[in-house]
Every structure is written in structure tokens, then in C-alpha cells.
Amino acid sequence: MLAEPNMAAQPATTTQDTQANANQPAFQREKHIQYFKRNLQMLPEPYTSQDTFRMTLGLFSLGGLELLGVLEESISEANRAAWVEWIYSQQRIPSKDSPSEDDDALYGFGGPFSGLAFQENTNVQQNLGCECDSHTTPFDTAHITMTYTALLSLIMLGDDLSRVAKEPILRSLKKLQQPNGCFIPCITDYEPDMRFVYCASAVSYILNDWSGVNKPALLNFIRESQTYEHGFAQSPRHEAHGGTTYCAIASLGLMGGEAFADQKTMVKKEDETESAYEERRARAGFVDLEGTRRWCLQRQTTGFQGRTNKPTDTCYSFWIGGAIAAMGSFDLVNFECNRGFLMETQHKTFGGFGKWVDTYPDVLHSYMGIASLALMGEPGIRPLEPLLNISKRMEERLYNETVFWKK
Amino acid sequence: MAELDDMPFYDKPEWADVVPIPQDDGPNPLVPIAYTKEYSTTMDYFRAMCRAQEKSERALDLTKIVIELSPSHYTVWYYRQQLLKELNKDLKEELEWLEWMVNEHPKSYQIWHHRQVIVGRIAQSFVAHTTTTTTTPTTAQSTEAAFSFDDLPQSQKTAAQDLVNSELDFIAESLEDDTKNYHAWSYRQWVLAHFGLGPWWVGELAYTEELIGKDVRNNSAWNQRYFVVTNSPGGLTEEGVQREVQFAKSKIEQTPSNESPWVYLTGVLRKGNHPVTEIKEFCEGLLSVPRANFSPFVHATLLDIYEVEAKEQRSAASVEKAKEEAIMLAEKVDSIRSKYWNWRKTQLQKIDVVA
Numbered sequence: 001m002l003a004e005p006n007m008a009a010q011p012a013t014t015t016q017d018t019q020a021n022a023n024q025p026a027f028q029r030e031k032h033i034q035y036f037k038r039n040l041q042m043l044p045e046p047y048t049s050q051d052t053f054r055m056t057l058g059l060f061s062l063g064g065l066e067l068l069g070v071l072e073e074s075i076s077e078a079n080r081a082a083w084v085e086w087i088y089s090q091q092r093i094p095s096k097d098s099p100s101e102d103d104d105a106l107y108g109f110g111g112p113f114s115g116l117a118f119q120e121n122t123n124v125q126q127n128l129g130c131e132c133d134s135h136t137t138p139f140d141t142a143h144i145t146m147t148y149t150a151l152l153s154l155i156m157l158g159d160d161l162s163r164v165a166k167e168p169i170l171r172s173l174k175k176l177q178q179p180n181g182c183f184i185p186c187i188t189d190y191e192p193d194m195r196f197v198y199c200a201s202a203v204s205y206i207l208n209d210w211s212g213v214n215k216p217a218l219l220n221f222i223r224e225s226q227t228y229e230h231g232f233a234q235s236p237r238h239e240a241h242g243g244t245t246y247c248a249i250a251s252l253g254l255m256g257g258e259a260f261a262d263q264k265t266m267v268k269k270e271d272e273t274e275s276a277y278e279e280r281r282a283r284a285g286f287v288d289l290e291g292t293r294r295w296c297l298q299r300q301t302t303g304f305q306g307r308t309n310k311p312t313d314t315c316y317s318f319w320i321g322g323a324i325a326a327m328g329s330f331d332l333v334n335f336e337c338n339r340g341f342l343m344e345t346q347h348k349t350f351g352g353f354g355k356w357v358d359t360y361p362d363v364l365h366s367y368m369g370i371a372s373l374a375l376m377g378e379p380g381i382r383p384l385e386p387l388l389n390i391s392k393r394m395e396e397r398l399y400n401e402t403v404f405w406k407k
Numbered sequence: 408m409a410e411l412d413d414m415p416f417y418d419k420p421e422w423a424d425v426v427p428i429p430q431d432d433g434p435n436p437l438v439p440i441a442y443t444k445e446y447s448t449t450m451d452y453f454r455a456m457c458r459a460q461e462k463s464e465r466a467l468d469l470t471k472i473v474i475e476l477s478p479s480h481y482t483v484w485y486y487r488q489q490l491l492k493e494l495n496k497d498l499k500e501e502l503e504w505l506e507w508m509v510n511e512h513p514k515s516y517q518i519w520h521h522r523q524v525i526v527g528r529i530a531q532s533f534v535a536h537t538t539t540t541t542t543t544p545t546t547a548q549s550t551e552a553a554f555s556f557d558d559l560p561q562s563q564k565t566a567a568q569d570l571v572n573s574e575l576d577f578i579a580e581s582l583e584d585d586t587k588n589y590h591a592w593s594y595r596q597w598v599l600a601h602f603g604l605g606p607w608w609v610g611e612l613a614y615t616e617e618l619i620g621k622d623v624r625n626n627s628a629w630n631q632r633y634f635v636v637t638n639s640p641g642g643l644t645e646e647g648v649q650r651e652v653q654f655a656k657s658k659i660e661q662t663p664s665n666e667s668p669w670v671y672l673t674g675v676l677r678k679g680n681h682p683v684t685e686i687k688e689f690c691e692g693l694l695s696v697p698r699a700n701f702s703p704f705v706h707a708t709l710l711d712i713y714e715v716e717a718k719e720q721r722s723a724a725s726v727e728k729a730k731e732e733a734i735m736l737a738e739k740v741d742s743i744r745s746k747y748w749n750w751r752k753t754q755l756q757k758i759d760v761v762a
Contacts, residue, residue: 043438043439043440044441045440045442045443048476048477049479052479052482053479054438055437058437058438079435082434086433086437112432112433112436113480114454115428115429115431116431118432120433137457139457139482139485186481191516227633228633228674228678234589237596237634238589238630239589239626240630298744307626308667309625309626309666310587332744332746333746334745334746
């Protein structure tokens, strides 16, 4: 469970914060609800450039309504059921007769853009997705980000994950993990980086099974990606960055236990051998947790920047804010300045949030804006679980109602 | 002939044999996108090419059309890479097209990664395979060397240098438009490291100095400098540490409230196994420089230094000095982080001291 010692309890706003908030532009809750509802209906043409990432756009839209507390009332039963079927139709599963080990990397969830037939069945419980057989090609592959967002979207839509093919997904994770511990997202994209480390961790957590992940290698990669600034980069030696810092820290939090330990403050125990001590150090994810906490807090100028000396951007209020929450220090954030910035990046006409002031909104920044406000306990927004970046209500649903967790 | 050129490719006779495959989104899809007809039809033909796994010039042309419509598509680049190999295309021409694409879409992961794949292939074409350390043709984006430059025969050394230098020039040009482009910098690290410890490392330190000279707040350039001093031939020597400490100090004196040289300085000291207390005089000296006195980093570093001294010497006087810095930060020079600095102050009470 995510009740780790480092998890921050939902922080209460102080009287001072409430007074300060009164001087800021209002939180446009209704406008945001309409924004997400419109996008669920139909995403405008500019989203064509993200066509292959539609599953993520679905999650942000559903997640936005969930955080705003209006998910079930916003979606008809017919749509809810149809969208569950649509998601399962994107699942790639082994063929019933002689599945090939070569196809292992293809399993998980993808999108409809490669032209596979939509899967339908009068008995929906038998709709398990597309079998990979002689007519499927690498171009039909699942993608680790779509697998992770599909699983969360199914939970949002009230599905119990009983039709998720867990073992094939774990086999695909094994194929996607690289010798240096990092993950590529799919067999047609050999670009490993920290974002896919997070996706692999989130998938493993949701499936409650880490057997698809080589944890020591993963931990090593995460440790190696901490820079001299103590933030985490996309890969070793690159620049410390807010998005990848979240991905690294959230991964460590999802792994739990010793993964969240800090090498810098580790002390050899009296009865511990030198080699046992070294092995224990190797199971720790942080090189210098205090340094990382400080780097994250230092990113706040009004809202948060993603890198040293860069401009603020709505989404970093979540990426950095979420990382700080995971380290149990969200109470050290300046709520007034953070909220003030976020109120300015709301779009006055369309609702939603843009990355900057006076910028068109998009579903990612809109979701991240709401999630950031959730971390601060904004009225009208459900509390957020920062490691999976979903509402606490959905987190409960994962544990109590989905097949991989419920007792 | 001009009319034919305005015609979409799918209306041309050479595509008449292809049976397009529409996207099957089912009766009620989640987050449907309002595609243009041009996009839908283009993708219908692309799906047909992919399903047949056709290896032909027209397939190659179509990958270019799809990429230009949708650069973040996650299978089209793979298909293009297969076709370039299968059809034995001129990779130098591919690099020219990529140059144009990078200008159009500088923040596309896929475009930069594709360039890396192509450059990797060009390198493999002239380097003897016995020196290759990678085992798969699709190399992961790491900064491990795939070749040992020193072991290459002279003709291959020259070819490697030419390739590296032209890539470094290309990246430098791209960085002129956006000096902090993450993809450009991470690709630059790959180019420097992939071909081993060649002579191009020598110029890179000067390159970071040039960029820092143009914008002393360019944290990407500072990160690159750290990469160079810790990864170039010989690694970070004691002489290197001193040189870098001086360099960082000079930039701090220029812009004392600029975070980049501060975190670089403490990073280099740590890497060289020097304690942060070594820069105590430097920091205390800045307190009497009017604009430096308001730098949060002067006070934060002094807080760190006095805290270390307090712990090492169990000195109550050092705890007091550290507390003063924490108060200065919380109340005057870095009040946005007052909650953090007040927390630091409470941590100081826990230090075990002799009066």
C-alpha cells in the first residue's frame, strides 16, 4: 500500500493561505468541468499530432472530471460501458494457438491507428483484445505509456481489470527493460528514458506484481540519473529535470520499502558485514535525498520551473509538487505563490489550463493544473494520491475493487 | 504537370492498387479526434503499407508524408529506418532532411532519436565491426562509447572526426535557436561519447565556456560543462577541480544570485572530495559586496558550511551563525522558501554541541 512513512498527509490550508487566496483570480471550477466534458466528446483537430497517444488524452480527460468530483454524473452508462470496450479493444494478447515468444514485446495496450479490427463480442467478458498472430506486425505493438494509462482509465470507468492479461504484460516489460535498467516504451521505439521507468513501475504496481521488472537494475539506473544538482535527469549525465524527477521519485515510492532509502544518511549497523552493508546501499534509490528535496523546493519561483533558470510552467506544479509530496515535504511549499500562478494559467474563455499565462489550454496541462491544486487541498477538488497521480478515491478503488489487489 | 503535383498522393495512379485500411474505432470511441480528411486518408494508405510490410520507394515516400503530418507517431520512424536500410538509401541525404525537420519540430524526441540512429549507422558503415562494443543494431540512448577511437586505423579516425565535428556543428546551430533544448543537449552528449575518447572532447570545454559567456544563467551549458570535466580523457584531476572552482567563483562574482554556478561549484567540490567548508572565506567575502549580500545562495551555502562546522566541532557558536543565516533566508532574502528555512533552523537545534 502507499501508506509509506514518507507519504504526506493531505495538508490543511492555513487561515493565512485562505485570506491570500481571496485576493487571487477565482478557481474556474465550472469552466474546467465543461472543458474536460467537451474534450471527452471530441478532441479538436490539433490533437492529431498526438494521435498515437490517445490513451493518455483519455486518462487526462477522465481524471480531470474525477478530481473535480463529477466523473460518474458526467458520463452516461452507455458511454461508460462503450469506453471500457474501446479500451479493451486496444489490448494486445497472445494468440490462443502457439503464441510466439517473439511477440512478447507486443503485449499490453496500444491504439487503433495501426488498423486492427475493433474487438466486439455479445458477451463482453469474452472481449479480451486483439490476438497477436501471423497477421500482426511490430506496427501493431502496444506502448508502455498506453498500457499504464489504459489500466488507470479502466479503473476510472469502474472496470475491475478482470480482462487484463497480466502475464503477457509482465513478459513485455521484461523485453522492454534495457541492460542498464531503463525501459524503452515499445519494440518500434528504442529510446529508453526515465518516463518509461515510471510507466513500468506504475504498471507493476497496478498489477501488484513486480516480476516483470529487474529491480536492482532499475534502482541502479535511477541512482545513476541523479545529477550534481541532485535532481533526476532523463538518463545518466543529462540535466536535472522536473518531469523525470517526478518519474524517478514516484517509481521509488511505488517500489516502496528500501527503494526509498537514502544512501547519504545510511550508516553501517554494528552487526552488519561490509558486504551486507554495500548490498543494502545498492537497494537504496536516493544518493542524497536531502539534496533532492532542496533542489525540488528551489524550483519554486511563483509556480514551479522544470529546470534551474527556466520559466515556470503549470505542469511543474505537479511534477515537482508531486515529487515533494512523495518525499513527505509538501507542507514546505509556498501555497500562496503556487496557487496564484496556477490561477493565472487558467484559460478565461475555454477553461482548462495552459502551460503559461495567456496560453491555449491542453488536456495535459489542464489535468496537471487540477492535480497541483488537489495537492494543496483546494476546495472542490478531490484529494490526490501523488505516486499514481490519481484521486485517493480511485486509489481505494484499485485496492478494493480490482482483481490484482482485492482480497 | 503542375496539377498532378497538387494532387494528394493517394489520388495518383501509382497508388491505385493499394486497398486502404480505415481505422476501426468501434461504435463509440474514447476521446475521438477530429481528423482532417487528408490525415485520415493518408493514414488509411499508411496502414495498408504497414500491414503488407511493403518495402518500396513509395512506402519510403509515404513515411515522410506521415512523419511530416505526425512527427510523434511511434511506429512510422521504425518503418522508415527499416526502409532506409532495405533500399540502401543515402544516409547523408537523410541527415539533410532531418536538419529541416529539427528546425520545424525542435522538441520532438523522435526526430532527434532518428538522427542518432542514422548517425550510428553511418558510423558502423566505416568502422571495422571488431571494435564495436554494442551488440544490437538498435543502440539504447546511453553515453557509453560504442567505439574505441584510439584503436581505429587512421582513415577511420578521420571519418569519425569528420562525422562527430559535423554533428557537433549541427547541434550548435540548433542550440542557437534554443540554447536549452533538452533533446539537443542529450544528443550532443551521445555524439561526444559514442565514438570514444577522441580529440573533439578538447573543444567541448571551450564550447561550454562560450555558451556560459553568452548567457551565464544557461543551466544546460553548466550541466554540459560538468559532463565534460567528469567524462573527458583523464577525468577530473585535482588541477581540474581548482580550475573549475575558479571558473565558478568568477561567474558567481559576476551574478551572485544566479543558481547555476553555485550548484556547479558545490558539485565540483563534492566530486573532487573537497569539503564545502573550503569556500567559507569566499562566501563570507561576498557578504560585504552590496548586491551579493542579497543573494539567497550566499546565505544558503554559509548555512550549509556553518552546519557542517557545528556538527564536526560540536560548536555552539557555529550553530548560532547557522541559525542567523536560516533567519536571514526565511525573513529577507528567500522568503518564498521560509517554511523550508525555518525547518532547517529546527534541524540545527538537534546538533549535539559543547558550549
